[in-house]
Amino acid sequence: MFNGKDEELTKTSRFFLEPKNSTHRQYEALRAYFVDKLSSEEAARKFGYSPGSFRVLCHQFRQNPDRQFFCPPSKGPHAPKKKDKVRDKIVALRKKNLSIYDIKEQLKETGVQISPPAISTILKEEGFAKLPRRRDEEKPHYTGPEAVEPADVRNLDLSARNFRTKFGGLFLFIPYLAKLPFDQIMNQAKLPGSVQIPAGHAMRSLLALKLFGNARSSHVMSEVLDEGLALFAGLNKIPKRTFLTEYSCRIDPAVYPKLMSAWFDALSSLGLARGSSFDLDFHTIPFHGEDAIMEKHYVSKRSRRQKGILAFLAQDGDNRVFCYANADVRKNDQNDEILSFAKFWKERTGHYPQELIFDSKLTTYPNLNELNQMGICFITLRRRTKKILDSINKESLSAWRKIELKNVTRAYRTPRILDHKIQLSGYEGPIRQMAIKDLGHEEPTLLLTNQLTASPSRLISRYARRMLIENNIQDGIDFFHMDALSSAVAMKVNLDLQLTLMASSLYHLLGQDVGRGYEVAKSRHIFRDLINTSAQIRLKENIIEVQLSRRAHNPLLISAGFQGCEIKVPWLNSNLKIDFK
Numbered sequence: 001m002f003n004g005k006d007e008e009l010t011k012t013s014r015f016f017l018e019p020k021n022s023t024h025r026q027y028e029a030l031r032a033y034f035v036d037k038l039s040s041e042e043a044a045r046k047f048g049y050s051p052g053s054f055r056v057l058c059h060q061f062r063q064n065p066d067r068q069f070f071c072p073p074s075k076g077p078h079a080p081k082k083k084d085k086v087r088d089k090i091v092a093l094r095k096k097n098l099s100i101y102d103i104k105e106q107l108k109e110t111g112v113q114i115s116p117p118a119i120s121t122i123l124k125e126e127g128f129a130k131l132p133r134r135r136d137e138e139k140p141h142y143t144g145p146e147a148v149e150p151a152d153v154r155n156l157d158l159s160a161r162n163f164r165t166k167f168g169g170l171f172l173f174i175p176y177l178a179k180l181p182f183d184q185i186m187n188q189a190k191l192p193g194s195v196q197i198p199a200g201h202a203m204r205s206l207l208a209l210k211l212f213g214n215a216r217s218s219h220v221m222s223e224v225l226d227e228g229l230a231l232f233a234g235l236n237k238i239p240k241r242t243f244l245t246e247y248s249c250r251i252d253p254a255v256y257p258k259l260m261s262a263w264f265d266a267l268s269s270l271g272l273a274r275g276s277s278f279d280l281d282f283h284t285i286p287f288h289g290e291d292a293i294m295e296k297h298y299v300s301k302r303s304r305r306q307k308g309i310l311a312f313l314a315q316d317g318d319n320r321v322f323c324y325a326n327a328d329v330r331k332n333d334q335n336d337e338i339l340s341f342a343k344f345w346k347e348r349t350g351h352y353p354q355e356l357i358f359d360s361k362l363t364t365y366p367n368l369n370e371l372n373q374m375g376i377c378f379i380t381l382r383r384r385t386k387k388i389l390d391s392i393n394k395e396s397l398s399a400w401r402k403i404e405l406k407n408v409t410r411a412y413r414t415p416r417i418l419d420h421k422i423q424l425s426g427y428e429g430p431i432r433q434m435a436i437k438d439l440g441h442e443e444p445t446l447l448l449t450n451q452l453t454a455s456p457s458r459l460i461s462r463y464a465r466r467m468l469i470e471n472n473i474q475d476g477i478d479f480f481h482m483d484a485l486s487s488a489v490a491m492k493v494n495l496d497l498q499l500t501l502m503a504s505s506l507y508h509l510l511g512q513d514v515g516r517g518y519e520v521a522k523s524r525h526i527f528r529d530l531i532n533t534s535a536q537i538r539l540k541e542n543i544i545e546v547q548l549s550r551r552a553h554n555p556l557l558i559s560a561g562f563q564g565c566e567i568k569v570p571w572l573n574s575n576l577k578i579d580f581k
Contacts, residue, residue, distance in 0.1 A: 019047075027069040029054065030061055086112050090122050099131055102140050148224045148237055151205075152196045155236040158574060161539050165228020168535025169527075170208055171546045172562060173506050174232070174576055177204075178569050180266045189259040192250040197239060200571060202247055204233040206495075209244075210503040213479050213527060220244060228537055231544070234571040248492035253328065256494050260501065264323065264348050267505055273512070275318030276354035279466045280338060280362060282329070284308040285493055295331055309493045312337045317357065317465065320520050321508040322501050327493045338363045342376060352376050357466040366426035372450045373428075379463050382433065382446035392418060392435050392444060400437070403457050405464075412440050417456050424448075436460060479524040480504065514560045529553045543575045550581040 019025040029047040032038045033054075038046070044054035061067065086107060093103045100119040107114055149155070183200030186193070193199030208229060209220060221241050223229055230238045239247075268274070284297040286308040296305045312334070314324035324341050338356065345353045352374050360381040371378050382388070400416040418435040432452050436445040449459055480500045507526050511518035518526055530553055538545040543566075548554065557563070558580060566577045 023069055026057060030058065033058065086114060087122055090119055091126055094123055094128055097131065097134070097138070098140065146225065148240070150196070151230070151235045151237045151239040151243070153198060153201055153235055154196070156234065157236060158539055158572070160541065162536065163227050164534060164536055165226055166534045167208070167212060167226060167228045167232065168546065168548050169531030169533045170211060170228070170232045171535065171576065171578060172510060172531065172557070173211060174569060175565060175567050176270060176506055176509050178567050178576070179270060183571060185259070185262045185266060189255050189262055190252070191255060191259070192247070197235065197243070201234050202239065204571070205235070205239050206244060206247070206499055207502055208232050210480060210499045211506065212531070228535065231537070231572070248495035251492070251495060253494060256498055259498060260324070261348060263502060270509060272321070272505060272509055273319050274349070275316040277317040277462070278353050278356055279315045279317050280341065280356055280358040281313055282334065282362065283311050283313055285311055285327070310334060311493070311497055312341070314341050319508065322504050325497045325501050327497045335363045335367060339367060339370060342371065342374060355379070357463060364426065365424045368431070368448070369427040377449070377451050379447060379449045379451070379459055382448045384443055384446060388446070389443065405457055405461050412438055415439050415460070419456060421452065434459070479522070479527065514556050516556060530557060543577055544569070544572065545577045545579060547579045547581060554580050
């Protein structure tokens with residue numbers, strides 16, 4: 001048996017043999033190797049290291065043998081803390097009625113770097129209360145941003161003068177906007193406005209930022225002195241961040257369907273081509289706050305579910321332009337959104353859309369039946385369940401037939417298909433199911449359609465083109481910044497999505513007029529080649545001359561008829577003339 005002394009020795013020896021933290025363990029392991037002359041393998045095994053990691057530890061110690069393993073002694077002289085050195089200075093400066101940021105700048109000039117929170121802590125310890133709000137004349141004078149007069153349409157100055165703007169490309173959109181009753185549309189939709197900033201001028205300000213690819217409306221603060229940006233909107237100065245970010249909060253949600261319908265009708269008068277086949281999809285706009293009462297939706301680019309706004313988008317499959325959007329989709333209603341789009345299209349054009357293309361999660365089988373009753377053709381995917389796959393795999397090889405996909409630039413052009421008519425729960429009558437192999441996927445792809453006699457090659461090729469909507473949604477995310485809405489920005493998703501629709505259609509009109517492949521180019525491509533240019537603006541009597549800078553793609557704009565283009569601009573009461581260097 002152990003006596004008390006032996007037990008005490010055991011406890012003390014275990015302190016060295018069984019270290020409790022990583023630094024102590026490293027010290028004892030290195031000491032066992034270098035002093036007690038244990039082998040590398042024995043020392044590693046004794047203190048729980050792998051042989052490789054212990055060799056690395058020994059190498060690092062040889063490189064830095066002076067490393068500290070122990071804390072410095074608690075007694076003895078210590079250098080005073082930095083804030084103790086400057087405490088008296090901080091107190092003296094606060095007695096001069098300076099804020100913590102003013103004190104920080106004063107100390108910085110004397111070579112002392114200290115953060116505002118540290119200054120605040122010292123002042124609280126000394127018993128100082130927060131400063132009351134001071135008038136501008138009471139504050140120290142520092143160099144800061146230049147103050148700009150408020151935006152006011154009544155102060156718009158069109159007197160003769162010249163100036164330069166970095167937003168010259170925006171004026172290429174004015175010929176389209178000038179042909180529309182833009183201000184009338186905004187007033188009829190009952191968008192909010194004032195005598196100082198009418199509804200049309202507010203929306204043009206927001207649209208200008210969207211057309212130029214600004215990530216957030218708050219970024220306008222760096223451009224408030226640009227006269228060209230303000231002139232595009234028809235104001236003396238572009239509205240500042242506080243106005244633009246809260247403007248959407250003043251809009252009644254019932255306004256957006258009216259605005260979208262009016263914009264749709266107006267663009268038809270400009271000759272924007274309308275197709276007959278449409279690609280439909282949902283997109284989740286993530287919300288990065290904590291307390292909002294929002295539903296969770298699947299975010300594909302993050303492969304997870306998170307809080308966000310579920311937006312429904314419809315794209316013209318022929319022209320690749322968005323023609324419908326809704327950001328008020330709830331989980332309980334998302335399956336019926338496809339029917340809402342069909343009704344919207346009939347109200348605007350007098351007939352239902354001819355063909356709809358979408359994936360398996362967009363709607364339900366009863367809604368497919370309703371689409372069929374409306375006479376709308378559709379192509380969708382079917383989810384691959386184990387029961388369906390087992391049934392397909394039991395089919396003989398002779399039941400599969402090979403087809404050739406034409407006019408499709410892809411590696412897999414000769415898939416094999418199994419073409420059947422089946423019955424679905426909630427769907428009246430037969431529906432066509434095609435199982436497709438050799439498309440580059442491990443499992444067969446299942447297509448459902450009510451087009452019972454159409455060529456399999458056409459159906460597969462058409463559904464393959466639907467993937468372009470995902471590319472165009474990505475274009476909206478990348479260039480029009482659909483996902484740049486977070487808890488820090490008070491721009492309502494409904495308004496931002498409507499502005500994205502408007503900007504997307506204007507870009508498509510421009511690309512349609514320029515031609516040469518720009519009809520189907522992404523907005524970022526058009527912006528880079530045609531829009532992102534500065535200009536010299538000359539204001540004369542009743543005319544605004546915009547001379548765009550010389551660029552490689554200007555000949556395309558000239559051939560499209562923009563050279564010498566002169567058009568009456570209603571919100572400026574002047575003629576706009578576009579020219580090139």
